[in-house]
Amino acid sequence: MKNAIGVEIPEYIEGLGKLEPFQGVWSSIIEDEVPVTNISRTLKAKKPHASKLCKNLEEAIKKCKPFDGMTLTCHHHLRGGDGVLMQTIKILDEMGIKDITLASSSLTSAHDGLVSYLEKGMITRIFTSGIRGALGDAISVGKLKYPAVIHSHGGRVRDFLTGRIKPDLSVLAASAADEEGNATGAHGPSAFGSMGYADIDARYSRNVIIVTDNLVDYPCIPSTIRQHFIDYVVKVDSIGDATKIASGTTRITNSPMDLRIARIAATVIEHSGLFKNGMSFQVGAGGASLAVAKFLREDMKRKEIIGSFMIGGVTSYGVDMLNEGLFHSIFDVQSFDAAVSTSVLNNPNHIEISCDQYANPNNCGSMTNKLDVVVLGALEVDVDFNVNVITGASGEIRGASGGHSDTASGANLTVVVCPAFRGRLPIVKDRVHTVVTPGESVDVIVTERGVCVNPSKPNLAAALKKAGLKVVDIRDLKEEVECMTGVPAEKQLGDKIVALVEYRDGTIIDVIYNVENLS
């Protein structure tokens, strides 16, 4: 069966079950209707004054009675510094547990070591929003038994609430926690800021372990994760490499190309009709994206615009804008650098939110649905405005879906910033290798060679032209770029599906085939 963007989707995948094809950004959302499949939170009782403290992670995991075929979940707030997931997998492996479904909110360079567990069949399924490095390569060449499922951040919450992901054990790292499992990421030697992705694991997993290197006196304040969801608490020497968990403050790119694209994007926003008091705004932490914030900040000051809220993925740059009064508040599902934790801890207008509140498509108040402007990056874009943020030049998995499609679907203005080519590779294609965010939800693509406006927004195109921006047809831009770079050779792909790209509503928007020769 073909989905709405023309991708052939198998009806059934062994080990994963039946698939539904993507039908359009909002087609599966029936307003005010309760989805049919809907699972309950796990309720468990404990008797009074029972201790949850375990002497080590192994003891805690044993108490949770792990079994073959179980689903293990965790969050990725420790980013490249995470020391907890690998430790957990090692313990489960030593216990002889196999056929594990791993559902981490994302996977990073800290998880290269998972490859050997894929190879031996200890991990057989992966649900996640991002896969990189050696793990991405291993999955790309077919080393995971069943196809990996790439979901969005909001889609992960929906996956939990509809029973697609049924967590048996969640091991959740915290930079501070108390003996009952009240936990935060906002302070402690390994502080990482918001714990937004962990909320759904804590609420819906059959067994929840809090792991911390900083056991504080009861109660841990703030208590982002609350004690009544937590089964066991473990104090360890280290939850990871603090320098990789959160390092200093995020800096704006120095790349002239990124700055040029960012300046154009800020001008697009200024003339979009949305640049006014009460505007809300989200931007990624990557090169050109974050640089848009720099120019927007200058523009807001110049025009004396006061925004309502930012959402993040929050950087210290965003915190500075909050502190300058350019925005009234920040909603924070994930903090990108060390400087943000202090703001989470001390500023009541810096509001920690669950990923449910951030982006779950099946609730009646996702923040992404209230967003005016979002600025997003891309690995590739195509003439239908589809965006790829997951596969690289050889077709290998090397990125993250994250909140890309969530924010794009909800924002009044979705701006994608990217160079027209990187090295000798064109970025604007006839068709991106993998669609993560459908063109239907992308309004503007900003490159250094011109601004492409989705044909569904003719008024926006007219306004940007009137403002003096170079608005170009995306097909013309593609041809212009290909004149310089040439058309790249076809990728060498196999016929085995190694990953599914799940749209935020649970339908399948694209499939990723194995790469035969990964250079």
Next chain:
Amino acid sequence: MKNAIGVEIPEYIEGLGKLEPFQGVWSSIIEDEVPVTNISRTLKAKKPHASKLCKNLEEAIKKCKPFDGMTLTCHHHLRGGDGVLMQTIKILDEMGIKDITLASSSLTSAHDGLVSYLEKGMITRIFTSGIRGALGDAISVGKLKYPAVIHSHGGRVRDFLTGRIKPDLSVLAASAADEEGNATGAHGPSAFGSMGYADIDARYSRNVIIVTDNLVDYPCIPSTIRQHFIDYVVKVDSIGDATKIASGTTRITNSPMDLRIARIAATVIEHSGLFKNGMSFQVGAGGASLAVAKFLREDMKRKEIIGSFMIGGVTSYGVDMLNEGLFHSIFDVQSFDAAVSTSVLNNPNHIEISCDQYANPNNCGSMTNKLDVVVLGALEVDVDFNVNVITGASGEIRGASGGHSDTASGANLTVVVCPAFRGRLPIVKDRVHTVVTPGESVDVIVTERGVCVNPSKPNLAAALKKAGLKVVDIRDLKEEVECMTGVPAEKQLGDKIVALVEYRDGTIIDVIYNVENLS
């Protein structure tokens, strides 16, 4: 069938279904086991940038499509000043809706007007933790079609999570809220402090309306109730009578009798073995109960004791103790006076908690399970240490179960304070008229005429005797009192069950029969 305290419990009640008899305080709680019946939270989607604001409460209710036989829920944080429930019932009645199940977390003097709706069959079932005044009298003489169900605060959460209460519409008052339904009780002209009881309604009801007299700029901070659970928002002129919602600061009783009992109770605590650094403490707001806090405060200062946390039902007296550093933190499910709201708003160590976290017996971290000492009041106690806090001298319903049995079950030391007699009525009985809290979970009863220790705690009795307290056998105390007061005449009761007292685990601990002559 008879339950564990010898009460004959019907197996089935029309309109309410099958009943399970109470079997003991912890008998139905199987540690780490997930209860079989467990319902899911309601998931509903909305499309981006849809407005939730309605022009009035009637419009919001209509959008929720009310129907005959529906369940309406609300919270009682507005106490005697509540203006929202009566307004809601009036609208539903004008729409012709009937056979309503009303599940308010408690009912107060503000709800006397419900009587006429009982009489006409518009309201046919009531689940609540407290019933007073004209409504209590009406139910007592049999004016509600099916027996009222009196649950504890924790039991109400369990009722929601197991599907015993299935809310179709929740109308939740807030003293401040924004256009998306983020809401708080911590500020605004009608501030009432914690919104702890409303959390479960917001999460589990099919339709949730936030009603406020104080619509603030987005976002409302703090957001105790989060937008992703809220369907509609209504701004009204008034949510009630602010002077009755929260009035000034709570004062300690001047009654010499209450003060005497309180002084003895504080001495009991001091010699209980629990009076040490890290102690946790809860006390009610009533006469002798709150006065115990006064003496405990003096004792803590004298002995330089620093406690861990208080739980409440929080009064300004508790806030003073927090600010003096006598306790590290307060967990607040309900605030009793205006002075508390400021503390909820500004002190990070004053932690707002849901009733789920406070007292749900089916989760793995109820605060009540971590409590060292609780001091509770009583309308009557009996020689088996059972406590009645719901029915009055004529057998009429005039009180509240509240957190009484929740805290008693979890605390290391449960102290009940009451006079040995009131007027000419003995308070210590052979058997209380209605058991709300089973004697199994009560350790000490403190009267002005002596301290009675549960025979299950011989070491405690010895310690209190050693400390010079007058420890008396409760049967001796009963006889001593009856020598002075005489034995009161039997109550004149009918054979119709007008209310069930549900223990916190969902079993039935007692039944209340109709009163034939209510003076």
